[in-house]
Amino acid sequence: xxxxxxxxxxxxxxxxxxxxxxxxxxxxxxxxxxxxxxxxxxxxxxxxxxxxxxxxxxxxxxxxxxxxxxxxxxxxxxxxxxxxxxxxxxxxxxxxxxxxxxxxxxxxxxxxxxxxxxxxxxxxxxxxxxxxxxxxxxxxxxxxxxxxxxxxxxxxxxxxxxxxxxxxxxxxxxxxxxxxxxxxxxxxxxxxxxxxxxxxxxxxxxxxxxxxxxxxxxxxxxxxxxxxxxxxxxxxxxxxxxx
Numbered sequence: 001x002x003x004x005x006x007x008x009x010x011x012x013x014x015x016x017x018x019x020x021x022x023x024x025x026x027x028x029x030x031x032x033x034x035x036x037x038x039x040x041x042x043x044x045x046x047x048x049x050x051x052x053x054x055x056x057x058x059x060x061x062x063x064x065x066x067x068x069x070x071x072x073x074x075x076x077x078x079x080x081x082x083x084x085x086x087x088x089x090x091x092x093x094x095x096x097x098x099x100x101x102x103x104x105x106x107x108x109x110x111x112x113x114x115x116x117x118x119x120x121x122x123x124x125x126x127x128x129x130x131x132x133x134x135x136x137x138x139x140x141x142x143x144x145x146x147x148x149x150x151x152x153x154x155x156x157x158x159x160x161x162x163x164x165x166x167x168x169x170x171x172x173x174x175x176x177x178x179x180x181x182x183x184x185x186x187x188x189x190x191x192x193x194x195x196x197x198x199x200x201x202x203x204x205x206x207x208x209x210x211x212x213x214x215x216x217x218x219x220x221x222x223x224x225x226x227x228x229x230x231x232x233x234x235x236x237x238x239x240x241x242x243x
Contacts, residue, residue, distance in 0.1 A: 004029060004030065004031035005029050005030050005031065005052050005053055005116075005119055005120065005123060006031055006033045006049065006050070006051045006052045006053070007024060007030055007031065007032050007033065007051055007052070007053050007054070007055065008032075008033060008034050008035065008036065008042070008045055008046060008049055008051040008053070008054045008055070008079070009021055009024070009032060009034075009035045009036075009054075009055050010035070010036045010037075010039075010041075010042040010045075010054060010055065010056045010057055010060075010065070010068070011035075011037070011055075011057040011060075011084070012037050012038060012057060012059075012060040012061065013057075014037070016057065016084075016105065017035050017037070019107070020055055020084065020107065021035070023107055023109065023112055024055075024112075024116075027113075027116050029116065029120060030116065033049040033051055034048070034049045034051070038060060038061070038062065038063065039060050039062060039063025039064060039065065039067055039068040040062065040063050040232060041232075042054070042056070042068050043068060043071055043072070044232060044233060044236045045236070046072060046075075046079060047192075047193060047236075048192075048236045048239065048240060050077065050079075050187070051079050052079060052080060052119075052123055053079055053080045053081075053082060053100075053119055054072070054079045054080070054081055054082070055082045055084050055103075056068060056069065056081055056082065056083055056084065057083075057084055057085055058083055058085040058087060058090045058094070059085060059086075059087065065083060065085070066090070066093060066094070066097065069081050069083075069094075069097035069099070070097060073097060073098065074180055074184075075184055075187075076184030076185065076187060077184070077187055078098075080100040080119060080122060080123075081094075081097060081098065081099045081100060082099065082100055082101045082102075082103060082115060082119075083099050083101070083102045083103065084103045084105065084107070085102075085103075085104065085105065086104065086105040088104055090102075100115075100118065100119065100122065101115045101118060103115060137149055137150055137151070138150075138151055138154070138182075138185060138186065140166065140173055140175045140177060141175060141176075141177075142173045142174055142175050147173060149166065149168060149173075151186055151189040151191075151201075152189070152201075152203065153168045153169045153170070154166060154167070154168050154186075154191075154201050155167045155168060155169060155200070155201055155204045155220050155221070155222065155223060156198060156199060156200040156201060156204070156220060156223075156227060157179060157182055157191075157198070157199045157200075158179070158197050158198045158199070158227075159178075159179045159196075159197045159198075160197075162176070163175065163176060164176075164177055164178065164179050164182060166182075167223070169222065179197065179199060182199065183199050186199070189201070190202040190203055192233075192236075192237060192240055193233065194218060194227065194228070194229040194230065194233050194237055195227070195228050195229060195230045195233065196230070198227050198228065198229075200218065200220065200227065202240055202241060204220045204221040204222070204223075205218055205219075205220060205221075205241060206218075206219045206220060206221045207219040208229070208234075208237075208238070209226070211228070211229075213231060214231035214234065215228065215229060215230060215231045215234070216228075216229040216231075216234055217229065218237075
């Protein structure tokens, strides 16, 4: 396999993350693109880094590893999940979420090597079967018609009760498609979730303004309204925007 395996390490214990990163660092085919210390942070980092594989702890406060895996299954481009935990009794449940492997702590280096080999084969097969096609337009149905939108002309999308509203440089559209589905279809383009109800085209972000409790508001080029940025997304948003 020519490309490196992009890995996200998720564990609420700093020592465990460091240990796993050290062990993974011994494999020339692995590139660690990020780490997360909670389930909520794992989802944000997964959307931001687009990893091939997530090594995911099970026992974490608030949002555990199983809940994270369930949320990631909704993505159009799903990463491979490797559960890494000290508890063997979660194994049966783990494979309900299509886990690629289940590693027990303390890590066995031989077992980890087998896991990496399995990942390499899966990703190699996926690359061979992937059909390359040019990036197209976003097809949306509104008012009984199908409109084909250029993603580069979409400024932002937001969810309003039972409809998603797509704001473009020239007009707006109301569609029944969920925000999550629109987000997954726009993964190849420069879109980013800033709030549970807002998806923005990073190309049009003009200014971030502090609001309250660590949250921000964002100003979009050509628009007067300010959009809310949840504090959980601020760091990742700045990471995508800034050079």
